[in-house]
Amino acid sequence: MVNQLWINEFLSENIDKVLEYCGIDVIAEVGMCFKLARQQNIYAGAVQKIDSHIMKKYNLKTRLSDKFLVKREHTNCLIMLLFMDIEHWHSGPYFS
Numbered sequence: 001m002v003n004q005l006w007i008n009e010f011l012s013e014n015i016d017k018v019l020e021y022c023g024i025d026v027i028a029e030v031g032m033c034f035k036l037a038r039q040q041n042i043y044a045g046a047v048q049k050i051d052s053h054i055m056k057k058y059n060l061k062t063r064l065s066d067k068f069l070v071k072r073e074h075t076n077c078l079i080m081l082l083f084m085d086i087e088h089w090h091s092g093p094y095f096s
Contacts, residue, residue: 005037005039007033008033008034008037008039008042008043011030011033011034011043011046012034012043012045012046015030015045015046015049015050016049018030019049019050019053024054024057024058024075024079025074025075025078027050027053027054028050028054028075028078028079028081028082029078030046030050031047031050031051031054031082032078032081032082034046034047035047035081035082050082051082051083054079054082
C-alpha cells in the first residue's frame with residue numbers, strides 16, 4: 001500500500017522553499033494539507049513556519065477592507081480555514 005500522505009513529508013522537508021518562492025494562496029494551501037490530514041501536530045515545525053510567515057509578511061489587519069476582501073476572496077477563505085480551530089470536518093467525496 002502506497003503512503004497517501006507522502007506529500008506532507010515532502011512539503012515539510014521543503015517548507016523553506018515553499019515560503020520563499022510561493023504566494024500566499026499556495027502557502028495557505030500547504031498549511032491546509034497538514035490540517036486536513038490531521039497531521040498538524042506531526043509537522044508542527046512546518047505549520048509554525050507557515051503561521052509565522054503569514055502573520056509577519058501579510059499584515060492581516062490591513063487586509064480587512066471591503067476592496068481586499070472581495071478581490072482576494074479565495075485567499076481570505078484559505079487563511080480563515082487555516083487559522084480556525086475546527087473540531088470536525090465533513091467526510092467525502094470519495095472518488096474511485
